[in-house]
Amino acid sequence: MIEPALRFAGVGKSYGSARILEDLDLEIAEGEFFVLLGPSGCGKTTLLRMTAGLQTIDRGEIYLRGAPLSPIPPERRNIAMVFQDYALYPHMTVYGNMAFGLRRHGHDKTETDARVRRTAALLGIEPLLDRRPHQISGGQQQRVALGRAIARDPVLYLMDEPLSNLDAQVRASVRTEIKELQRRLGVTTLYVTHDQVEAMTLGDRMAVLNDGAIQQAGRPIDIYREPANEFVARFLATPRLNLLEGTLEHSNGSIVVRTPVGAFAWTQPPRSLPATAKVRVGMRPEEIKISFDVAAAGASLPIRLIETLGSQVLVFADFDGGELTVSIPADAMPHDAQRIAIVPSGSIVHVFDHAGGAALGHFVAGGEG
Amino acid sequence: MIRRCASYAVLVAGLIPLLLPFYWMALTSLKPKREVFTAVPQWWPAHPAWDNYRSAWVAEPFAGFFFNSIVVTASIVALQLALASLAAFALSRFEFRGRSLIFWIIVAALIVPVQITFIANFMTLAHLGLLNTYAALVAPYAASAFGTFLLRQAFAAVPRQLEDAARLDGCSGLAFLWHVLLPLSRPTVLAFALVAVVTHWNDYFWPLIVTNNNAVRTLPIGLGMFVGQEVTTDWNLLMAASIFVSAPMLLLFFLMQRYFVQSQLRTGIRG
Numbered sequence: 001m002i003e004p005a006l007r008f009a010g011v012g013k014s015y016g017s018a019r020i021l022e023d024l025d026l027e028i029a030e031g032e033f034f035v036l037l038g039p040s041g042c043g044k045t046t047l048l049r050m051t052a053g054l055q056t057i058d059r060g061e062i063y064l065r066g067a068p069l070s071p072i073p074p075e076r077r078n079i080a081m082v083f084q085d086y087a088l089y090p091h092m093t094v095y096g097n098m099a100f101g102l103r104r105h106g107h108d109k110t111e112t113d114a115r116v117r118r119t120a121a122l123l124g125i126e127p128l129l130d131r132r133p134h135q136i137s138g139g140q141q142q143r144v145a146l147g148r149a150i151a152r153d154p155v156l157y158l159m160d161e162p163l164s165n166l167d168a169q170v171r172a173s174v175r176t177e178i179k180e181l182q183r184r185l186g187v188t189t190l191y192v193t194h195d196q197v198e199a200m201t202l203g204d205r206m207a208v209l210n211d212g213a214i215q216q217a218g219r220p221i222d223i224y225r226e227p228a229n230e231f232v233a234r235f236l237a238t239p240r241l242n243l244l245e246g247t248l249e250h251s252n253g254s255i256v257v258r259t260p261v262g263a264f265a266w267t268q269p270p271r272s273l274p275a276t277a278k279v280r281v282g283m284r285p286e287e288i289k290i291s292f293d294v295a296a297a298g299a300s301l302p303i304r305l306i307e308t309l310g311s312q313v314l315v316f317a318d319f320d321g322g323e324l325t326v327s328i329p330a331d332a333m334p335h336d337a338q339r340i341a342i343v344p345s346g347s348i349v350h351v352f353d354h355a356g357g358a359a360l361g362h363f364v365a366g367g368e369g
Numbered sequence: 370m371i372r373r374c375a376s377y378a379v380l381v382a383g384l385i386p387l388l389l390p391f392y393w394m395a396l397t398s399l400k401p402k403r404e405v406f407t408a409v410p411q412w413w414p415a416h417p418a419w420d421n422y423r424s425a426w427v428a429e430p431f432a433g434f435f436f437n438s439i440v441v442t443a444s445i446v447a448l449q450l451a452l453a454s455l456a457a458f459a460l461s462r463f464e465f466r467g468r469s470l471i472f473w474i475i476v477a478a479l480i481v482p483v484q485i486t487f488i489a490n491f492m493t494l495a496h497l498g499l500l501n502t503y504a505a506l507v508a509p510y511a512a513s514a515f516g517t518f519l520l521r522q523a524f525a526a527v528p529r530q531l532e533d534a535a536r537l538d539g540c541s542g543l544a545f546l547w548h549v550l551l552p553l554s555r556p557t558v559l560a561f562a563l564v565a566v567v568t569h570w571n572d573y574f575w576p577l578i579v580t581n582n583n584a585v586r587t588l589p590i591g592l593g594m595f596v597g598q599e600v601t602t603d604w605n606l607l608m609a610a611s612i613f614v615s616a617p618m619l620l621l622f623f624l625m626q627r628y629f630v631q632s633q634l635r636t637g638i639r640g
Binding site: 053054075076079 | 538539
């Protein structure tokens with residue numbers, strides 16, 4: 001078996017009696033771009049800081065290429081970190097910022113100079129080398145912070161929400177840049193964010209964290225398609241997940257999921273499905289099929305509000321007991337629409353346990369049941 | 370234009386009472402003795418007596434006093450900076466029991482007038498047999514509550530992420546203090562050092578009570594020697610001596626003034 005680049009074995013952290021991190025296990029392969037996704041306070045930054053050695057591990061151990069990390073002080077772990085606030089030394093030039101760690105790690109002037117210049121060329125920041133951090137833009141500062149990490153040539157990059165202080169446009173371009181750089185350099189990367197778009201676009205694999213525990217780990221697209229529980233489904237929905245009360249009705253081998261907005265036919269339900277009748281039903285705005293031909297449909301919902309995002313339109317419609325959010329392409333939106341009808345066939349439905357929130361199954365609804 | 374002239378007029382009006390004593394000092398230092406007290410104030414030295422400076426310099430052992438003042442002031446300021454940085458480093462970046470208590474004791478020490486410590490310090494030095502030494506002049510001022518307080522505030526303003534970044538760069542503990550905290554707090558360090566230099570260069574009372582020997586006496590005491598010999602104070606010589614005693618401080622202010630103007634802490638963090 002190939003030793004993973006980074007392995008968390010029963011890693012836990014507590015502050016007093018509060019458990020910040022449950023004992024968690026995770027393996028990250030060599031060269032992998034791994035994203036930790038979760039809301040603030042879920043413990044993802046703590047996990048990152050423990051890997052860097054900036055915080056102690058209370059339980060378990062972290063292994064870097066098979067070697068336990070806890071006996072090694074942070075500066076000797078051969079790990080580089082990129083911070084949310086860039087954390088550049090304000091009194092040093094860009095060159096000084098990139099050279100400082102190299103010099104402290106015992107590289108001589110010639111070697112340091114060569115590495116700084118090579119990295120600056122890679123990132124296209126050569127013209128900035130003599131500037132100070134406050135003289136360059138936020139995007140450039142974050143590029144320098146990346147450069148500082150790259151110049152160190154570590155075996156692992158840790159990135160703590162490196163994009164969250166950037167403007168939307170700059171963020172998108174630096175995001176692409178990070179992805180390309182990581183591909184090119186092939187260095188294992190552990191990336192922390194609360195932004196699902198970053199997680200989906202950057203991660204080879206990702207783990208969703210909540211309350212100090214891993215909710216689900218895997219490829220982003222798999223997690224998106226088959227969220228393990230209600231929390232993961234809610235976290236990977238924009239702008240929000242529609243959660244409906246539902247009931248399961250068995251009828252000769254297939255199941256009908258009845259909700260306040262319609263009935264969805266589950267043609268191939270898993271055999272292990274519990275006999276419970278009450279469930280919770282999750283549908284993302286983009287997973288609901290609708291029609292504006294309300295005369296043909298049996299039931300329809302009044303439109304309360306329409307938000308135009310450009311290529312997409314968000315339709316907010318009322319139903320008995322709540323509000324439904326649906327996302328459709330802008331060109332599919334008639335001007336004078338007053339009501340929408342839900343089209344069950346083709347809609348994607350996630351069924352969750354009513355009590356615990358664990359996923360019972362995911363399906364594309366068949367024709368009306 | 371009129372507004373501009375008006376504001377300059379106000380500034381000049383304010384400047385006159387500030388500069389007048391200095392002018393009078395310089396003026397008197399150049400007057401022959403008989404012109405010092407004239408019935409009608411004389412605003413220009415009719416017969417500049419440059420010789421006053423030479424006479425003042427040799428009237429008392431000023432070369433020795435100069436040397437002593439430099440040694441004492443430099444020692445005090447160096448010790449204050451060293452101790453205050455270390456204490457401020459501990460108080461701002463380390464977690465330990467009693468940290469805030471210690472900090473508040475230091476803040477409380479700022480309220481205590483220095484004169485209250487004179488008798489106790491004098492007795493201690495006398496018992497240790499250290500009167501009439503440099504140690505007597507330096508030791509009581511080696512630690513500065515004010516400096517510790519100022520530097521703690523400056524260090525505490527340096528973001529945590531910068532410390533984390535430095536640790537990963539292989540720069541923790543005292544290296545972090547030296548390479549990151551102190552350079553980032555340079556405006557504060559310089560402002561404090563300047564105040565300390567001026568305070569201890571000009572200090573008169575403490576050196577007066579712990580020394581009675583010209584070998585260790587400092588400049589302000591040398592100045593004091595011109596006064597008080599009955600009514601025969603040589604004002605022109607006293608003023609000449611005052612000029613060369615205060616000249617280093619004036620020079621220091623001119624050299625350092627740009628740091629006052631552009632003293633701001635750039636944190637290097639977005640904002």
